[in-house]
Amino acid sequence: MRTEARFPKVPAEDGHYESFYLKAAAPEGGRAVWIRHTVHKRPGERPTGAVWMTWFDADRPGPVAAKHQVAADEISVPDKAYVRVDESEIAPGRVQGVINNGTSASWNLRFKDHGGPLHHFPAQWMYERPLPRTKLLSPHPSASFDGILDVAGERVTIEAWPGMVGHNWGSEHAESWIWIHGATVGEDGSRGYVDIGAGKAKLGPLTTPWIVNGEIVHRGERLRVGGLGRALRTRIDAEPTSCRFTVGGEDLVANGAVSAPRDRFVGWVYADPVGPEHHSLNCSIADLEVHVSRSGREDISIRVEGGASYEFGTRRTDHGVDVQPFPDG
Known part of the structure; x- marks a missing residue:
């Protein structure tokens, strides 16, 4: 297992959020699925x-879009799995689940790895x-997905769709973020x-500049980009539906x-364990x-047409x- 759920070890008095997610996009572009499994805990609560x-x-x-929220008794960490939320489970090599809450959706997917894990932080x-x-x-x-997705009455056959599986967690979301x-x-x-993540953190009354961490892999070569030491030389021009960036690495x-066009984005409410909410705007085509x-x-030079993910997290x-219209937390 390349990672593990953190929420089972969080003290009762602490707040916590955690997410295991995937993105898979059609090789020709224009179609993609994004699935997320989350745990949210307010301080002192289940x-x-x-x-x-x-x-x-x-x-x-x-x-x-569809979302299904459950109580603590319906969250678990089965053997050889990352997390299970009600009937939905994500594990190394497989993802399966169902949502019947307004828009119905179900999926049964398998994925193959095409490389090692990426730890965005250097230490x-x-x-x-x-x-x-x-x-x-x-x-x-770097993964490729196969399987079946049923959504809103449509059956989608997924064959060798490139994508990824991610994991994040913490005591609070960044003040602003992009992925x-x-x-x-x-x-x-x-x-x-x-695969690039960037965030601005709140430190008392101050907000940090954009701090970028990520990696570019091309023809088997792994190129690290960003890092705290390069923050002052990093340029991020992030808007809700677009981003231009300049980030350095070693040499x-x-x-x-x-x-992407605005109408191709979905907006979600993301709650922090403590404090106000964010809006997370995501397009995976x-x-x-x-x-x-x-x-x-x-x-x-790298180009992905109609199959890249851009997420913008904001209080705006x-x-x-x-x-x-789904609440969070």
């Missing part, structure tokens, strides 16, 4: 769980200590990806852009372009994206 699903189809007028202590308050890793940053993921398959069959600079300049080496409410 946790709640939820299963979230969004089906993105460029031929539809907008995303199809293990950052995952073990209270700070940073938000932890992020991708146990399966970008795009999977690539080369003409020679080589697998690659762009490299990556410039990129990700975007976005367009992504990245250009990597390397000192003394050939440049790299003027973003113009329809927010789903």
Whole structure:
């Protein structure tokens, strides 16, 4: 197991949130599924769980979304699984579940790995200590999915869809955040990806600059980008439906852009264990372009059309994206 659920060890008096999620996109672009399993715990209270699903189809007028929330007794960590929420379970190599709450959806998927895990933070202590308050890793940053998805009366056959499985947790969400993921398959069959997370943290009355951590994989080469030491040289121009970024690595600079039309985004309410809510805006059929300049080496250009994920987390409410009517927490 490349990661494990943290919520069973959280003291009763503490707050906590945790998420295991996946994204799988059609190789030709324009269709993708995003599934999320969460645990939310307010200080001194028992946790709640939820299963979230969004089906993105460029031929539809907008995303199809569903969510099912449950009490603590319906959350568990089965043997050889990451987490189970009611009838939905995510484990290494498989994901299955069902939602019958307004929009009906069910899925039975299997996935293969095409590389090792990605720990966005450079040091293990950052995952073990209270700070940073938000932890992020991708146990399966490069995967391919097969199986069946039934959503809103439509059956979708998923065959070799590239995607990923992620895991995050903490005592509170970042003040603002972005997450970008795009999977690539080369003409020679080589697998690659762009997996970048960035956040602004609240430190008393101050808010930090964007801090980026991530990785670009191209033709088997893993290129780390970001880090606390490069924060002042990082540029992030993030808006609700688009982002341009410049981030450095060892002897490299990556410039990129990700975007999608507003009507292809889904909006969700994300609750913190303590404090006000965020809106999380997500599109998993976005367009992504990245250009990597390397000192003394050939440049790299990456493009994902209609199959990249862009998530924008914010306290803003003027973003113009329809927010789903489901409460959180």
